[in-house]
Amino acid sequence: DGGITQSPKYLFRKEGQNVTLSCEQNLNHDAMYWYRQDPGQGLRLIYYSQIVNDFQKGDIAEGYSVSREKKESFPLTVTSAQKNPTAFYLCASSGRDRGPNQPQHFGDGTRLSIL
Amino acid sequence: RKEVEQDPGPFNVPEGATVAFNCTYSNSASQSFFWYRQDCRKEPKLLMSVYSSGNEDGRFTAQLNRASQYISLLIRDSKLSDSATYLCVVHGGYNKLIFGAGTRLAVHP
Numbered sequence: 001d002g003g004i005t006q007s008p009k010y011l012f013r014k015e016g017q018n019v020t021l022s023c024e025q026n027l028n029h030d031a032m033y034w035y036r037q038d039p040g041q042g043l044r045l046i047y048y049s050q051i052v053n054d055f056q057k058g059d060i061a062e063g064y065s066v067s068r069e070k071k072e073s074f075p076l077t078v079t080s081a082q083k084n085p086t087a088f089y090l091c092a093s094s095g096r097d098r099g100p101n102q103p104q105h106f107g108d109g110t111r112l113s114i115l
Numbered sequence: 116r117k118e119v120e121q122d123p124g125p126f127n128v129p130e131g132a133t134v135a136f137n138c139t140y141s142n143s144a145s146q147s148f149f150w151y152r153q154d155c156r157k158e159p160k161l162l163m164s165v166y167s168s169g170n171e172d173g174r175f176t177a178q179l180n181r182a183s184q185y186i187s188l189l190i191r192d193s194k195l196s197d198s199a200t201y202l203c204v205v206h207g208g209y210n211k212l213i214f215g216a217g218t219r220l221a222v223h224p
Contacts, residue, residue, distance in 0.1 A: 035214075042119075042202070042216035043159070058211075090158055101147035101206045106158040 003027065006091050006107035012115045013078065013085055021076045021110045023091030030096055032074035033104060036060065037088040046089075049074055078112060086113050116141055119215040121203050127221045132193045136218045138203030139185045147206035148179055150188050152199045153217065159202055162188075193222045 004025045013019045025032065031050050035043040045058030049068040063082025068074055074093075078085045088111055092104040121138045128134050140148075148165035163170065165177040165186050176189040186203055203215040 040123075040216070043214040045211065048211065088156075103147075103149050103161045103164060103204075104212055105161065108158050 004091060004093055004105060004107035006110050008110060011110055011112045013112060014115050016080045018077055018079050021089055023074045023107055024072055025093045027093055029093035031094045033092040034076045035090045037090060118213045119203055119205050121215040121218045123216060125219040125221050128193055130193055130195060130222055130224055133191045134193060136188045136201055137185055138215055140205045143184060145205045148186050149204040150177055151202040151204055153202055154199050195222050198222045
């Protein structure tokens, strides 16, 4: 089955630690995205990538980093500079086969908490 | 003004009721619009795209009013399983989507 896989489902971060969230897709989508969702709030865009080896900052990129070395993979690192990392992190992807402005499809998310 | 605004609810309705959600957006150049459904502690899932002429999918009807910059979602004959948060989503250009904070629906017996 095609889809987006995020791991781990739950993650705990110690103070001063960097942690990496995994996102893999087998939908052959060009574009991938990382969002953060806080309780009772909408999704906020952290980073996005339209093609391999290229990515752009979203609205709240500070304290985060990404890489896009392969089309299938878009890992997110939450660095120690992100002082309030507790949130629900969602990875998404979208294709262009039916033109631009396509909807995005989501993985089932990673819940990150501070120890 | 937020780019995408929704009434947070909650909308508490009995089974079988018809309920409508509205959403306004600020960017008049937006070209694509969607409704997503998000269950508690789960990822958003695409419910339907919204087309200029309006579109229907079973009990769900989506409408777009470009002149007034609002989108609506109508749910007829509500089921218990419709209880969720409904996210209004507007294309922000460059393959970016702008998400509203969502409207919570609770359908009770």
